[in-house]
Amino acid sequence: MVVDIDSRWPRPAVSNLVDNALRHGHGSVRVEATVHEGVLSVCIRDEGPGFPPEFLPRVFDRFARAEAGRTSDGSGLGLAFVHAVATAHGGTARAGNAGHGAAVTLRLPC
Secondary structure: OOOOOOOOOHHHHHHHHHHHHHHHOOOOEEEEEEEEOOEEEEEEEEOOOOOOOOOHHHOOOOOOOOHHHHHOOOOOOHHHHHHHHHHHOOOEEEEEEOOOOEEEEEEEEO
16 A cells, blocks of 8 residues: 655654664564554554553653653653654654553554
């Protein structure tokens, strides 16, 4: 299936999500992409500790970092960037814990 979107911004957003999953997760990282009713949905899941529940309400805030993440490199801008890309394209970004790990989904109209 061909998806018609401007790849200049979604591509680095997805790359950022994969990088986060590789840095903060454990085990495998799963990337699932689907198109349904004109919406591209890309979900990145890892097998790590997931997001601390108290962090989830501000996961997309600029400079927000989960306590465990404060010891590693990063500025706390990656997920804020993903959210900005989603919003700028009329889409959404959602984050949560799924089973054993974190899951972030970027949804963009196409």
